[in-house]
Amino acid sequence: MSHTMTEVARRAGVSQATVSRVVNKNGYVSADVTALVKRVIEELGYAPAVRRKSKSALATDSNHAANLIVILMLDDSMDANPTLTLAKLRGVEAEASREQMSVAIAKLQVGQPLPPVLGRSDIAGVLLWGQTSDPRLKRSLSQLPTIWLSSHAEAEGHVVLIGNEQAGRIAAEYLLNRGVTRPALLFPAVSHVQYSQRSEGFRFGLHVAGVEGQVISGDADAVAMEKLTHQEQVKAIAELVEKMTLLDDLPDGLFVPDDQITALVYAELRKRLIEPERDIIIISCGNEPAYLLGLHPRPATIDLAPEATGRLAVEHLLRQWRNPEASDRASVVITPQLVVGDE
Secondary structure, three states: OOOOHHHHHHHHOOOHHHHHHHHHOOOOOOHHHHHHHHHHHHHHOOOOOOOOOOHHHHHHHOOOOOOEEEEEEOOOHHHOOHHHHHHHHHHHHHHHHHOOOEEEEEEOOOOOOOOHHHHOOOEEEEEEEOOOOOOOHHHHOOOOOEEEOOOOOOOOOEEEEEOHHHHHHHHHHHHHHOOOOOEEEEEOOOOOHHHHHHHHHHHHHHHHOOOOOEEEEOOOOOOOHHHOOHHHHHHHHHHHHHHHHOOOOOOOEEEOOOHHHHHHHHHHHHHOOOOEOOOEEEEOOOOOHHHHOOOOOOOEEEEOOHHHHHHHHHHHHHHHHHOOOOOOOOEEEEOOEEEOOOO
16 A cells, blocks of 8 residues: 555654655755654655656756746736735745745736746746736646645636635624624725635625625726726725715724725725724724834734745645645635734
8 A cells, every 4th residue: 555745744743845855855854853754754665756757858857956936927916015925925935945946036928928937947836926817827837836826816726825705704703892883894996806805704704793784895897906096096995985974874893905905094084083993993904014003093904924825835836846646736725813903
């Protein structure tokens, strides 16, 4: 009977990534853990699968070790939240460095040829960043491990995702625990995948608690917030806040799905003499200090753990690369955490 790396990891009490590093002699593992893993491998008679390459790769690159991870940007969503983007990239770089891998960032322009870097023979895998995939990718990346590094509309293949729906449920629970009886959701852009997921989680959390909430949204054809200029964003949020004030009963609790938008909401509320925390309890999402530090009182927010997302994405990408026989789709969801504000 053959055994798998999962069984070795379980018997040794370590992660599959640790077993992989011992087997492939790639990355640091302490001497004690290495000895333990090797002993379990011997006891189980585990035989690592040999990674298969295409004939062309064997002919042209037989002695060349893959040491490059490519981050492929499929749209401009990286620009929407620069703080979260940088944190996620820090996680990717830290794990790649620990694995002695290099990282390259490339962008796939609509209607343009694929980036030249994808033709390199030393690529271990590709991290995809965007909300939708380019139809050319499936064919061009068929021989490479891929992991989605962002939430997206077409969740094909392996994916490491921020828990956007769970963030919405956390927001609902927080407001209800604060005694809110008229909760509301500010939904500025229906075309935004992450906002949609957070919205669904929020409404589900209220539904489970038997509470009805208001949804304050813009035009059904609204453009995603990152496509708007700052002046256009201010105008869009002003219109939503004005719509909220015209409700028969002003909400006493509000979930805003992004810290950047929360900063704009604070300003618009105070123009209308509505004081955050005193008149309406607000919970935000993102835990981005650049937007929250100037807000008083500081609202509660939800930390989406972007750095952990980046680290796990690299870990799972390299697990695919080292174990191509494990072809089953894997979805890993990062658990967000509540960060309490000034109550």
